[in-house]
Amino acid sequence: MIVKGHVEGLGERGDAMIRVENLVKEYKTKKGIIIGVDHVNVTIEKGEVFGIVGYSGAGKSSFIRCLNLLETPSNGEIYIDGVGLTSLSKQELRAARLKIGMIFQHFYLISAKTVAENIAFALKAANHPRKEINDRVHELLEMVGLADKAEVYPAQLSGGQKQRVGIARALANNPSVLLCDEATSALDPSTTKSILKLLKKINKELGITIVLITHEMEVVKEICDRVAVMQDGKFVEEGPVYEVFAHPQEELTKHFISSVLQFDLPAAIVEHCAGTIVKIQFKGAVAGEGVISDMLQQFNVKGNFLHGKIEYIQDIPLGIFIMELQGSSSAVADAISYLEKRTEQVEVIRDAA
Amino acid sequence: MPLDHIVSILPELNKAFFETLYMVGISLTVSIIVGLPLGILLFVTDRGLFLEQILVKNVVGFIVNLVRSVPFIILLVALIPFTNWLVGTTIGPTAASVALSVAAIPFFARVVETSIREIDKGVIEAAIAVGATPWMIIREVLLPEARPGIIQGATLTLISLIAYSAMAGIVGGGGVGDLAIRYGYYRYDNTIMFTTIIVLVLLVQVIQLAGDIFSKIVDKR
Numbered sequence: 001m002i003v004k005g006h007v008e009g010l011g012e013r014g015d016a017m018i019r020v021e022n023l024v025k026e027y028k029t030k031k032g033i034i035i036g037v038d039h040v041n042v043t044i045e046k047g048e049v050f051g052i053v054g055y056s057g058a059g060k061s062s063f064i065r066c067l068n069l070l071e072t073p074s075n076g077e078i079y080i081d082g083v084g085l086t087s088l089s090k091q092e093l094r095a096a097r098l099k100i101g102m103i104f105q106h107f108y109l110i111s112a113k114t115v116a117e118n119i120a121f122a123l124k125a126a127n128h129p130r131k132e133i134n135d136r137v138h139e140l141l142e143m144v145g146l147a148d149k150a151e152v153y154p155a156q157l158s159g160g161q162k163q164r165v166g167i168a169r170a171l172a173n174n175p176s177v178l179l180c181d182e183a184t185s186a187l188d189p190s191t192t193k194s195i196l197k198l199l200k201k202i203n204k205e206l207g208i209t210i211v212l213i214t215h216e217m218e219v220v221k222e223i224c225d226r227v228a229v230m231q232d233g234k235f236v237e238e239g240p241v242y243e244v245f246a247h248p249q250e251e252l253t254k255h256f257i258s259s260v261l262q263f264d265l266p267a268a269i270v271e272h273c274a275g276t277i278v279k280i281q282f283k284g285a286v287a288g289e290g291v292i293s294d295m296l297q298q299f300n301v302k303g304n305f306l307h308g309k310i311e312y313i314q315d316i317p318l319g320i321f322i323m324e325l326q327g328s329s330s331a332v333a334d335a336i337s338y339l340e341k342r343t344e345q346v347e348v349i350r351d352a353a
Numbered sequence: 354m355p356l357d358h359i360v361s362i363l364p365e366l367n368k369a370f371f372e373t374l375y376m377v378g379i380s381l382t383v384s385i386i387v388g389l390p391l392g393i394l395l396f397v398t399d400r401g402l403f404l405e406q407i408l409v410k411n412v413v414g415f416i417v418n419l420v421r422s423v424p425f426i427i428l429l430v431a432l433i434p435f436t437n438w439l440v441g442t443t444i445g446p447t448a449a450s451v452a453l454s455v456a457a458i459p460f461f462a463r464v465v466e467t468s469i470r471e472i473d474k475g476v477i478e479a480a481i482a483v484g485a486t487p488w489m490i491i492r493e494v495l496l497p498e499a500r501p502g503i504i505q506g507a508t509l510t511l512i513s514l515i516a517y518s519a520m521a522g523i524v525g526g527g528g529v530g531d532l533a534i535r536y537g538y539y540r541y542d543n544t545i546m547f548t549t550i551i552v553l554v555l556l557v558q559v560i561q562l563a564g565d566i567f568s569k570i571v572d573k574r
Contacts, residue, residue, distance in 0.1 A: 068482055097484035108479035111574045112497035121493055125485040153573040169483065179482075 016079070017177060017209040018044040018067065023076035025062045025233075036062030038233030039076075044226075046176075049203050049210045051220040051241070053256055054230035060213040063230070064179050067211060068100045069093060081176050098126050101170030101208075105182035107162040109154040115141070115165050116150040122172035140168040144198065160191035167198060171206070178202065180212035184219055196222045217256045221245070221313050229253045242313045246283050246344065261320055263307055265349075275326035276352040277306065278336060281345040282319035291342045292321070299335040301327035322349065355544045362545055365532065370552065372446045372527035377514045379450040384457035384510060389503070391417070391458065392465025393491055403477070403487050417459040425456050425517045429524060436524075449526030453514055461510045468502025469495050501572040508564025512557050529553055 025037040036059045044050045054060045065071040067078060069085050078085045083096055109118050116137050123133045141147045144164040154162055163183060170178055180199070184192040200223050203210050214220065220227045220241060228238040229252055237250045245261070248254045263279070270277065282291070296303050308321035325332050332352070339346045391413060397403060398410040423431070429452040436451040437443045472495065480494045496503075519530020529549050537546025 070478055070482060094484045094486065097482060100482070102479070102482040104475060104479060106473070106475055108473065108475040110476060110480075110494055110498060112500060112571070113493070113573075121480070121485070121489075122483045124493075125480075125483050125489060155574055166479075169479075173484070 015046045016043045017046040017048070017081055018042075018050075018211065019077075019079040020067075021077040021079075023063070023066060023078065024074045025059075025066055025071055026074040035059075035233050036071075037066060037073075040233070040235055042228065042235065042238070044209060044211060046209055047203070047207050048226060049200075049212070049224045051224035051227045052211070052213045052230050052235075053215060053217060053220055053227060054213075055215060058230040059233035060230045061181060062233075064181050064211060064213050067177075067179055068097055068102060070102075094125075098173040099175045100177045100179065101173075101175035102179040102181065103163065103166040103170050103183045105185045107154070107159075107166045107186075109162060109165055109169075111154050114151050114153055115146065115157070118154070118165055119168050119172055122169045126173045136172065137168075140172060143171070144168045158191075159187050160195060163187065163191075163195050164198065167195075167202070171202065171208075174206075176209060178208050178210045180210060180214075182214060183212065185214065185216070192216075192219070193222070199223060217260045221260055221311065225314070229256065242316055242318065245311070245313050246281070246318055261309060261311060261318075263309075263320060263322060265307060265322060269306060270350065273304075273306070273324045273350075274352060275302075275304070275324045276332050276336075277322065277324050277349040278339070279320065279322045279345075279347040279349055280339055280343055281347075282310075282317070282321075283344045284316050284318075286343055289342075291339065292323075294342075295335050295338055298338065299327070300331045301325045301335045326352075358544050359548055362536070362548070366529070366548065366552070369527055369529045369532040369549075372531075373515065373518055373529045373556075376446045376450045376453055376518050376521060376526060376528060377511060379447075380453035380457050380514055381507070381511050383450075383454040384461040384514075385507065387454075388458045388461030388510075389465055391462035393469065393495065395462060395466040396469045396495070397487065397491065403481060403490065417462055420455065420459045421463070425452070426520050426523065428452055428456055429520060433524070444525035446521070446526050446528065449518070449521035449524050449528075452524075453517055453521070456517060457510055457514055460513065461506065464506030464509060465499070465503055468499040468506055471502060472498045501568045501574075504564060504568040504571065508561060508568075511560055511564075515553065515557060515560075529556075 020040055020042045023037050023040045027034045027036055038059070040063060052060045052063065062071060066073050067080070073086060080096065080100060085093065085096060088096060110121065113121065119137045119140055120133050123136055128136065138147065138150070141150055144167050146161060146164050146168070149157065149161065154165065157165065184195050187195060196219060199210060202208055212219070224241045226239065227241050227244050228235040229250060230236065231252055237244065237248070237253045244253060245257055248257050292303060304324040304326070306322045306324055308319070310317050310319040325335055336346060336348065395410060395413055395417070398406040400407060432452045432455060433443050436448050439451055440447050442448050476498060477490060477494060480490045518526070518528050519534070521528050522531030522534055529552055533546050533549035536542040537549070
């Protein structure tokens with residue numbers, strides 16, 4: 001099970017796997033200083049899947065690359081499993097990185113080495129004895145479903161297969177954290193799904209904490225427990241994925257969510273409708289309660305669905321429907337207030353009265 | 354008549370051919386042994402890389418440029434005292450090999466540096482992220498990934514060396530090029546000159562072809 005929630009009073013760190021304090025990353029260019037990450041504070045719990053969304057240039061890549069010090073922070077502290085990375089010597093940092101796996105958008109496999117050799121490379125970095133390396137490589141290939149590709153060169157693999165090799169390499173030394181830098185952005189939708197499934201499996205079965213950055217809300221919806229929305233180097237909104245989807249606060253967040261829950265009614269349809277058009281949002285258990293049919297039975301109104309969708313976010317339904325209500329203006333008003341009482345949100349898109 | 358003439362020169366041509374191979378072989382070997390590490394050094398000490406040492410990079414880069422900016426024929430003469438100190442003589446193919454090596458080392462070092470520079474930085478970063486040591490990155494990432502380019506570069510160096518070796522006659526180095534100058538230029542013997550040209554063309558073609566094939570075999574991209 002996923003361990004969630006910061007437990008107070010369990011010592012200073014609780015179950016935190018990653019603690020970022022006041023992280024700042026600045027880049028000096030000829031045109032002046034560009035801020036990549038701007039005073040970010042975040043705690044990511046053990047076993048959590050934490051997603052960061054944002055457009056390109058928002059600083060999410062800088063952020064995730066600071067987590068294993070591929071980029072040296074300009075300021076701030078990073079603690080992974082209680083170890084402060086910024087104060088480590090080169091040697092200590094190398095040892096710490098063995099426990100922080102990372103996968104990349106463009107995979108970055110060594111093209112002159114076979115799949116098995118690529119994975120063995122990571123094991124050699126940890127000074128594993130030669131004999132054990134072979135066994136471990138095959139174990140890892142088995143896990144990512146590429147047992148038959150050990151002696152193949154990366155150029156002969158598909159994108160999804162390359163990413164699986166990347167994952168096997170990242171997991172070679174049993175890391176406690178896996179960083180995913182746009183890991184599915186170069187893949188087609190069905191391959192993306194299968195890679196996300198694999199990441200989820202790794203998270204559940206091995207208990208590895210995952211931090212991923214992406215510009216696709218679909219990815220967040222699919223596997224994240226918590227999400228942060230990043231803009232201009234800052235986390236502008238952060239929370240459990242379901243909450244963020246159900247109650248987005250910032251304009252930017254709403255914009256990202258609309259890519260998954262998109263409701264644009266064609267203007268022609270709106271014109272043809274005589275009645276009042278309402279948008280109703282259901283959360284969690286309410287979605288299964290038949291609120292609409294109750295409403296239609298209790299009030300003298302006719303309902304007509306124009307648009308609707310139920311998304312399952314971490315297996316909890318989030319439903320949004322747009323419907324037209326026809327009837328006397330008082331009946332419609334009563335029906336709407338009934339809906340308001342039972343559901344989360346009712347928004348009147350167009351009032352017929 | 355020309356055929357008889359060629360046959361009569363064959364023993365000398367044969368000797369010259371092996372002198373060329375000798376000079377070029379020695380200098381290629383030396384340039385690889387010294388130039389390869391230098392090329393790697395030029396790359397890994399550059400700004401933003403895992404062994405960043407700007408001072409080292411600048412000093413080595415300056416020396417490499419310095420040697421490369423001296424025309425070979427002048428280098429050949431200027432190095433005479435050094436050659437004498439190193440191999441105890443200033444004439445003959447061995448002496449010529451010293452100057453050829455000195456010229457080829459910085460050339461090959463730059464070739465190696467350029468080949469490594471073509472590797473996607475991400476692959477190097479991935480190796481850093483995995484916790485690899487600098488030595489592991491050099492041996493298991495940089496060299497294998499740059500191998501096709503380095504082989505192409507060695508081929509290029511070898512062919513340049515053959516061209517330079519024609520000047521070795523200045524210090525009595527012998528070789529095919531020297532033969533061409535002595536018979537073709539000083540004695541107006543066109544038959545010998547064209548024969549040597551054909552020999553050199555064939556030699557270069559064979560080397561280039563072998564280099565291309567070899568480079569392709571190791572290229573897994």
